[in-house]
Amino acid sequence: MNVSTSTFQTSRRRLKKVEEEENAGTLQLGQEFQLRQVNHQGEEEELIALNLSEARLVIKEALIERRRAFKKSLNQQKKKKNKRKTSSSGSHGLSDGTGELGDESEGDDEDDVDDDEGDFMNTETREKELESLDALLEQTTGGANKDLKNTMEYLTNFSRFRDQETVSAVIQLLKSVGLHPFEVAQLGSLACDTADEAKTLIPSLNNKISDEELERILKELSNLETLY
Missing domain, CATH: 1.20.1250.40 (RNA Polymerase II, Rpb4 subunit)
Structure with missing residues (x-):
């Protein structure tokens, strides 16, 4: 008896579907689902799986930390620039004054960072969070990372738990x-x-x-x- 190719392929698809359903029922979905994983350092650690809300918070905190590092680096560059200007002026009075102003400016910048973080982490609506997200991505990635933007928009829209x-x-x-x-x-x-x-x-x-x-x-x- 001849068996057509289409019939054979249909039978294979059905068997594959049954196998996938059985695997899903027992979580036999690959090594990435094993409870013990090996990290990049070759060390064993427990499997970590994040829900959408966890993933959103982890990425948000990482972006905020990145922005904090950028602003800290910028403040240090400004401080060095002010010191060079002070040294070239040759005036002790101006040197002291400039140093004080530099410290105050750095403190103001740190306050601005704290305010920005508070605004982003404590947004009350998805709309406000998406607006804050655009500004944060612009500051940390130049707005060029569209994959990250799409990921964060998805997580923001579908996360069930906000804080x-x-x-x-x-x-x-x-x-x-x-x-x-x-x-x-x-x-x-x-x-x-x-x-x-x-x-x-x-x-x-x-x-x-x-x-x-x-x-x-x-x-x-x-x-x-x-x-x-």
Whole structure:
């Protein structure tokens, strides 16, 4: 009996789909999902999986730290420039005055940095945060990193939890159940209303946690989300 190529390919696709579903149900999705990972230094460490809200905060803090380093470097350059001007003037009186003004200017710059960080980290709406994000990316990347901009816009729009305190509460809640880091990250990112929905989207939960326990967790996550 002849078997057509299309029939054979359809059968292979079905088998592959079944295999993928089975793998998803047991988290057999590759070495990157193993609980023990090897870092770039060749050392073993626990698997880290971030939900969208965690990833957003990590990148925000890294960008703010980068801006702080840029401004600190700029302040140091200004200070050196002022010292050179003072030395060339040959006047001790002007030297003292310039030194004092330089210190005051540096302090003002540090205050400006703190104000900028507060504005960005404590934005109340997504619209304001996206506006602050544009300014931050312009200062730290020259506005040229479109991939980073798109990533941050996505994270800002789809993060469920806005601030570090809430994100920490979410992590503590989810880790208390003893789930895989990937499952913890998924539950923190997906706004599931019911246990059935959560187990459909995250098949590996089916044999790990009861519907009652999962419903309780989903309700607590929803309460944390609506607070902000």
